Amino acid sequence: MYEWTAGGYDAAVREQIRGWLAEDVGSGDVTTETTIPRDSRSKAVIHVKESGVIAGLPVAKLVFDVVDPSLVFEAKVQDGDQVDKGNVIAVVEGSTHSLLIGERLALNLMQRLSGIATKTNAFVNALEGLPVRLVDTRKTTPGHRLLEKYAVRVGGGSNHRFGLYDAVMIKDNHIKGAGGIKAAVEAARHKIPHTMKIEVETESFEQVDEAIACGADIIMLDNMTAAMMKNAVARIKHAAPHVIVEASGGVTLETVRGIAESGVDVISVGGLTYSFQALDISLDLNAKKGGDSL
Incomplete structure (x- = not known):
């Protein structure tokens, strides 16, 4: 489920948008202010220049609303829709100054989120028919984790932990620092609430056996x-059928199905949020298509 309202993101994202606009606009948009009359009004058409899965329309709407609440934003598709080159995904109407101030931030966010959703969807399609869950990682852009993990869900994937606070994940450096898997698991189990899970990263059969024995x-x-x-x-399934098995590390679109066929329950792919191609999206003022104003 990826509905924007279900996440209750508006307040948190609005605050971020204010900061991003301050970074971009600074003391003012000197180009717009010196070239376009203050009372100018326009209709802006947002369209895609390549096919992909759209994500971030609610974010773009928030951008324009923060810039100028009088702007009218109308989405023509929904997040999660597959679109083709040339498709119009939204129309925004109002003050030309306000449209141009919000343009770049709105496009930057939609392009990145749509790129993540598109890549995620390609992985999901490669796993079609297999009982495995595709998830992201914490390898997100600082300050954008909420949005990037949202985009993963829009693309059909699921989320791993959001931060260091919501699950115990014992990785190689924790194992070294604690003095072994057993010591790390026992120490964590003693201190965390019973509702929190413990995950252990393993690189060998010996470590797998130790993680099983420790009750990961x-x-x-x-x-x-x-x-x-x-x-x-x-x-793992022979000794502890209830244990969730996750595959990670170097997963590509070419290898993901073979990995899934090994019987793992979850596949985590960091590249969903750190190695993707942004979707090409553009905004045109007073654009026309087929001779008619949009």
């Missing part, structure tokens, strides 16, 4: 081959 709730198979993962999954 989730075992991550990190940078293993598909064959190794299949063996590890068999070990």
